[in-house]
Amino acid sequence: MKSEFKWYFKPDADEIERIWKDGILTVDANVLLDLYRYHERTRNSLLESMQNFEGELWLSRQASEEFFRNRNKVIVSSSKTFKEAKDEIEKLRNSIESTVSQLKGNRIIPADVADKMLEEISPSIHNAQERIEEAKRTHPNFLNEDDVLEKVAALFEGAIGDKFPDADLAKITAEAEERKTNKIPPGYLDDGKDGDRPYGDFFLWRQILDYSKNNSKPILLVTSERKEDWWEKLSGKTTGPRIELLREASEYTGQRVLIYQTDRFLEFSSQRKGQTVDTDAVEEIRAVDNLRSEKEHAVEVLSQDVISYSEDHHSGELIVHLRRPVKNFTSSGHFDPVMDGPPEVSVALISAPTELPNCSIRAGTGTNYDFNIHIKSDNQNELLPVGEYVFEYNARFVREEIVE
Missing domain, CATH: 2.60.40.2080 (Immunoglobulin-like)
Known part of the structure; x- marks a missing residue:
């Protein structure tokens, strides 16, 4: 049965070890774009985990183009988060002052209750504002000097995938549209994107499978995606990658594919090296994923x-x-x-x-x-x-x- 339906069976420890040692590690664009969203410690932990991969590092043409297309937008957006934080603190201050005014208008409650509360809370608000301002001053200006780009470029130097052949592009695009119509993963939930961008996930997936097939090597894909056109979710619980993806990878390439979300990749990479998992980095990755998910979806x-x-x-x-x-x-x-x-x-x-x-x-x-x-x-x-x-x-x- 395992030989006929191998994609339904999880790889054993030996097979996982072989993939981590001899397979191909690749990531989607948001895994790289998120490097601009993390604190330096988290960013370095993830870059180190990719660098320490024992097999081959490779980046698809689709992920590369999406990374460069969205890089400046993400950098600017990350900078805007300081203003958003200051605005939220200001809202809190105004809300507290409004509450204090209401309390003072209540003649049954002693006036010093409201004054004492404002006296104790105001220094905390002021301290938060100063810390946000300091974080803004020390945050790197990646538009002027981008060491993240340099590190990413060094990781994937000479390891960028090819474009689809011009002669095949119309056929592949038609296939992408057909898959989206028939809800074949991945990418069918990307209806709201413009141009050919609703097909981006499928283009990424096809390029990864082509590279795996041509090189007869298994794939380890790290993705920031959490949508249901990548992951099987039952009763609100994520049970693993969509079975359709695992089956297609097996039948198309003859190889196994392992799919990890970014936080799990960092955890497994640290564990394999016998290192203590940086729980702060893992939690930050999850927080960024959740925040982006709320904004994008x-x-x-x-x-x-x-x-x-x-x-x-x-x-x-x-x-x-x-x-x-x-x-x-x-x-x-x-x-x-x-x-x-x-x-x-x-x-x-x-x-x-x-x-x-x-x-x-x-x-x-x-x-x-x-x-x-x-x-x-x-x-x-x-x-x-x-x-x-x-x-x-x-x-x-x-x-x-x-x-x-």
Whole structure:
């Protein structure tokens, strides 16, 4: 069975060791861009872990181009976080002063209660403002002198992948669009990106698989992605990479692929070297991932309420929150327990923000364990408003009749 369905079985310790020693280590663009978001200690820990990899370091053309395309934007954005922090402190100060004024207006409470509170809190606020200002002064200006870029360039010197051949680009783009339509991972949740950028995850994935196949070596991919078109999530728990990815890697390349999120890569790398895991660095990586996820991903699934289920029928409600106005969005639900086969899914919007424009709604799935709901504004100039959306779904697996 293992030889026929090897992607379903986790590699044993010996195979993992061989991949870490003789495989190819590659990363996505955000793993590199996040280096600008970390404190120096975390940044150096991650760079050292990549440098210490015993196999081959290699960077896909797609990851390289995304890194350079977004580098300046990330640097400027990171600098803006100091202003955001100062603004939050100022909001806190104003809020406290407002509370103090309200307390003073309450004649039952002694006046010195409010004065004493302000007297004790004000120095803490002032100290926080000074520390933020000091952090801003000492933060590197990567636009003028970028040692991160120099270190990344040194790591991947002579190890950058090729572009797709011009003759193959149209075919590969068409395949990317077909995969996105049919919800084949990775990247089908990137609908909101412009131009060919919705295909970026697939282009990255295909270039990695091509390199693995051509060099007959297994891959260790480090990614900052946490979306469900990369990771299998059941009942809110991430159980591992999507099985479709592991299967495709095995069938396309004949090689194993290990996929790690950045924090887990740093942990495993330290453990293999017999080093103490830098827990502060790991926690910072997770915090940056969560913050970026909140900013980049407009949709949060609040809950899924299952009304009824069986092997061939599921129904329920999916409640999602839209964080920012968008032209369209996709949200995902799960069939738990799984169905006997990929079902037909119908969906209706039963509650939404009052200012919702005319829109189109559809649902689809290619698996027996999850489904996607898509909603799109019918008018390009009208965005879907922020707020809570409640979808009612019905999924039914139709069994084929056996003709004797």
